[in-house]
Amino acid sequence: MLKVGILGLGLIGGSIAKSLKNFSKEVVIAGFDTNRQNANFALENKLINYLIHEITEENMDHDVVIIAVPISELKNIFAQLSKIKKPLIITDVCSVKEPVIEIAKQLLGNKLSSFVPGHPISGLELSGPENSEDNLFSDSPVLLTPLDETSKQAIEAVKKIWEDMGAKALIIDASLHDKFLAATSHIPHVLAYMAMHTVQTLEVEDLEYFIGGSFRDLTRVAESSPALWGNIFLNNKKNIIDICQVFIDNLSSFQTMLENEDTIALASYLEIAQKAKFKLKN
Amino acid sequence: MLKVGILGLGLIGGSIAKSLKNFSKEVVIAGFDTNRQNANFALENKLINYLIHEITEENMDHDVVIIAVPISELKNIFAQLSKIKKPLIITDVCSVKEPVIEIAKQLLGNKLSSFVPGHPISGLELSGPENSEDNLFSDSPVLLTPLDETSKQAIEAVKKIWEDMGAKALIIDASLHDKFLAATSHIPHVLAYMAMHTVQTLEVEDLEYFIGGSFRDLTRVAESSPALWGNIFLNNKKNIIDICQVFIDNLSSFQTMLENEDTIALASYLEIAQKAKFKLKN
Numbered sequence: 001m002l003k004v005g006i007l008g009l010g011l012i013g014g015s016i017a018k019s020l021k022n023f024s025k026e027v028v029i030a031g032f033d034t035n036r037q038n039a040n041f042a043l044e045n046k047l048i049n050y051l052i053h054e055i056t057e058e059n060m061d062h063d064v065v066i067i068a069v070p071i072s073e074l075k076n077i078f079a080q081l082s083k084i085k086k087p088l089i090i091t092d093v094c095s096v097k098e099p100v101i102e103i104a105k106q107l108l109g110n111k112l113s114s115f116v117p118g119h120p121i122s123g124l125e126l127s128g129p130e131n132s133e134d135n136l137f138s139d140s141p142v143l144l145t146p147l148d149e150t151s152k153q154a155i156e157a158v159k160k161i162w163e164d165m166g167a168k169a170l171i172i173d174a175s176l177h178d179k180f181l182a183a184t185s186h187i188p189h190v191l192a193y194m195a196m197h198t199v200q201t202l203e204v205e206d207l208e209y210f211i212g213g214s215f216r217d218l219t220r221v222a223e224s225s226p227a228l229w230g231n232i233f234l235n236n237k238k239n240i241i242d243i244c245q246v247f248i249d250n251l252s253s254f255q256t257m258l259e260n261e262d263t264i265a266l267a268s269y270l271e272i273a274q275k276a277k278f279k280l281k282n
Numbered sequence: 283m284l285k286v287g288i289l290g291l292g293l294i295g296g297s298i299a300k301s302l303k304n305f306s307k308e309v310v311i312a313g314f315d316t317n318r319q320n321a322n323f324a325l326e327n328k329l330i331n332y333l334i335h336e337i338t339e340e341n342m343d344h345d346v347v348i349i350a351v352p353i354s355e356l357k358n359i360f361a362q363l364s365k366i367k368k369p370l371i372i373t374d375v376c377s378v379k380e381p382v383i384e385i386a387k388q389l390l391g392n393k394l395s396s397f398v399p400g401h402p403i404s405g406l407e408l409s410g411p412e413n414s415e416d417n418l419f420s421d422s423p424v425l426l427t428p429l430d431e432t433s434k435q436a437i438e439a440v441k442k443i444w445e446d447m448g449a450k451a452l453i454i455d456a457s458l459h460d461k462f463l464a465a466t467s468h469i470p471h472v473l474a475y476m477a478m479h480t481v482q483t484l485e486v487e488d489l490e491y492f493i494g495g496s497f498r499d500l501t502r503v504a505e506s507s508p509a510l511w512g513n514i515f516l517n518n519k520k521n522i523i524d525i526c527q528v529f530i531d532n533l534s535s536f537q538t539m540l541e542n543e544d545t546i547a548l549a550s551y552l553e554i555a556q557k558a559k560f561k562l563k564n
Contacts, residue, residue, distance in 0.1 A: 121494040141491040170491040180492045183481050188496035191473055193555035194532050198525070199465055200558040207562060209423040209452040210462045212403040214470035217499035222559040226552035230545065237540040243480070244533045250476050251526045251533075258519040263512065270508035273475035276482040277504040280489060 002027045004161075005062040005088075007055070007077055009033040009042040011124060012093050013068035014132030017047040019165040022134045030062060034073075041129045055080040060088060064161060067092040072231050074103055082109035091118045091158045095181065096235040097145040097174040104147070116158040117145045117174065120167060121185070125223040138166030145174035182239035187247065189229055190240065192222040284309045286443075287334070287344040287370075289359055291315040291324040293406060294375050295350035296414030299329040301447040304416045312344065316355075323411045337362040342370060346443060349374040354513050356385055364391035373400045373440045377463065378517040379427045379456040386429070398440040399427045399456065402449060403467070407505040420448030427456035464521035469529065471511055472522065474504040 004020060006013045009031050020027050031048035032055065033039040042048045052059040055077070067077055071094045081090060090111060094100045097117050104115050120142040124131065142162045146155050159169045196219050204210060233240055257266045286302060288295045291313050302309050313330035314337065315321040324330045334341040337359070349359055353376045363372060372393060376382045379399050386397050402424040406413065424444045428437050441451045478501050486492060515522055539548045 121492065123494060123496075141493075143491060168491070170488055172491075180484070180486050183477075183484055183486070184489075184492040184497045185494055188477065188500040190533075190536060191477075191500065192496065193552050194529065194536070195465075195470065195473075196555040196558040196562075197551060198528055198532065200554060202462070202465055204462050204465070206452055207466075209425060209450070209454075210403065210466040211423075211562065212405060212467055214405075214474065214503045215466045217502050218470045218473065219559055219562075220499050221496045222555050224556075226549055226556055230548045230552055233540060233548065234543060234545070237543070241537045241540055244537045246480055247476065248530050248533050250480065251472075251530050254472060254476070255523045255526050258515060258523055261516060261519070263516070266512045266515065267508055269479060270475050270512055272482060273478040273504050274506075274508055276478040277501055280478075280493065280501075 002064070003030075003062045004028070005030045005032065005052070005060065005065040006048065007032045007065060007067045008069035008073075009035075009038045009047070009129050010068065011127050011129065011131050012120070012136075013066070014038075014042060014047050014129030015122075015134070015136040016066055016068060016093075016165070017042065018132055018134035019137055020161075021047075023164045023166070030059070038129050045129070047129060047132070055084070057084055057086065060084045060086055062088060064089045064091065064157060066161075070094075070228055070231060071096065071100065071235055074100060075107060078103060078107040082107055082111055084111070087114065089114050089116070089154045089157045091116045093118060093120055095119060095123075095185065095232045097143075097177045099235045101145070101147060101174055112147065112149045113151045114154045115147065116150055116154050117147070118158060118162070119143045119145075119177065119181075120162070122167075123224075125221045127225055127228075135166070137162065140167055142167040142169050143177055144169055144171050145177050146171065178236050179239050182236055182243045183246075186232065186236055186240050187243045189221050189224065190233070190244070191247075192219045193229075195219050196222045284346070285312075285344045286310070287312045287314065287342065287347040288330065289314045289337070289347060289349045290351035290355075291317075291320045291329070291411050292350065293409050293411065293413050294402070294404075294418075295348070296320075296324060296329050296411030297404075297416070297418040298348055298350060298375075298447070299324065300414055300416035301419055302443075303329075305446045305448070312341070320411050327411070329411060329414070337366070339366055339368065342366045342368055344370060346371045346373065346439060348443075352376075352510055352513060353378065353381065353517055356382060357389060360385060360389035364389055364393055366393070369396065371396050371398070371436045371439045373398045375400060375402055377401060377405070377467065377514045379425075379459045381517045383427070383429060383456055394429065394431045395433045396436045397429065398432055398436050399429070400440060400444070401425045401427075401459065401463075402444070404449075405506075407503045409507055409510075417448070419444065422449055424449040424451050425459055426451055426453045427459050428453065460518050461521050464518055464525045468514065468518055468522050469525045471503050471506065472515070472526070473529075474501045475511075477501050478504045
């Protein structure tokens with residue numbers, strides 16, 4: 001019997017609860033959320049077995065605690081967990097890892113060796129437990145960025161939980177995680193918001209007549225929560241500023257290619273990109 | 283009985299053939315393609331009723347001729363059509379309209395008043411008649427950019443054909459078309475190729491572990507033909523250079539917001555974008 005505590009019952013926390021129940025009935029899930037609506041939804045819809053209202057020694061009777069709150073709420077949670085004497089394996093799901101590790105080092109005390117920072121690459125533009133899915137993690141990656149202090153046993157336990165939910169885990173250095181995710185997740189969100197911002201300032205009448213699949217797909221995630229993503233952007237600001245610069249430089253080269261009608265450079269640029277996309281698929 | 287000639291039997295030409303057959307059996311379709319493989323595929327799979335191998339007076343026995351070739355092949359087609367004496371209503375499907383109109387003015391001669399430049403907003407990253415679909419245009423927009431010379435009768439005939447295929451037609455000025463499409467279709471393609479180019483130069487190992495839905499959606503169209511899109515970019519270069527500059531300026535402001543941790547400006551930027559996206563959907 002696996003005992004799991006999920007702190008934060010939004011889209012990701014709710015989906016973890018559903019996925020855990022899906023892979024095994026041998027699991028008891030306790031849920032916690034300061035948002036009463038989310039907490040009640042999770043309980044009433046049987047995503048969790050019971051609710052806890054405080055993070056106390058007697059409530060924290062779990063093998064593994066999964067923290068699924070925005071990074072802005074992490075300090076509070078870590079501070080409370082550090083007071084628990086029982087051994088607990090702890091993981092989180094935040095999109096940026098170096099700041100999480102920094103907060104953990106400040107606040108998690110003797111729980112640090114049991115902490116496995118994690119990040120499932122499975123977000124949606126939606127939020128709330130009502131949009132959670134029991135197959136959100138199947139066949140999708142989860143990145144784990146353990147500290148030097150993290151015990152092997154904790155890493156293996158967290159890896160196993162994710163793999164039981166159908167995810168494929170990769171262990172990677174936190175600073176590389178934040179650098180790569182700036183390029184593969186954060187800048188796509190920046191560009192999505194930017195594309196909507198731009199057409200909005202162009203004041204195109206009958207805008208819907210000009211929208212095809214490429215714009216629709218590019219801007220899908222512009223529906224994502226500005227509060228959540230503003231926070232992610234600020235927490236990974238160095239890497240995002242760098243990747244913005246890569247795009248500025250590329251856009252500027254692209255302008256030059258068009259200005260000069262440099263068909264050879266243009267063809268080569270587009271072919272390298274197309275080949276990389278084909279390779280990614282196969 | 284409607285007699286239609288389709289010149290160019292790729293993804294779009296093939297999908298037009300299938301859509302026309304789908305809405306009515308009262309249609310006879312003649313097909314033409316210099317690519318023998320595409321031509322044979324269309325004939326063997328009954329997308330068209332018969333093939334023509336040359337654009338001659340006797341072969342051009344149609345009410346409407348739909349040109350579905352890349353813009354680079356348009357000159358040839360217009361030159362041949364201008365020699366036909368029979369009245370023909372002519373339309374095209376190119377993604378850029380001002381250069382098409384320029385070529386038409388040079389080459390289409392006394393057929394100019396029967397020419398209705400058109401652009402269905404329904405591309406895919408795929409190509410070839412084997413990927414054509416009979417519902418590619420249902421509920422999707424088609425933009426018509428008639429010239430001052432274009433007759434009302436020609437506009438109405440082309441509008442009706444698209445509406446019969448399930449599309450919703452909007453008549454718009456060609457220069458506005460090219461400006462708006464730079465923002466809603468061409469820059470999304472530029473960014474898709476650019477995002478793939480960028481991660482490819484980052485040399486991320488195990489790249490597939492870092493890819494979530496936002497990157498997958500952003501780069502879907504990076505599979506599109508570099509030849510076709512290189513051509514579209516060059517044909518709309520002024521507008522695309524302008525919209526690249528808008529993105530460069532926006533990326534630069536975004537860097538400043540992050541650098542200064544200007545949470546108020548950042549929140550406002552993201553909220554305006556999110557609101558615009560919600561509005562577009564509803």
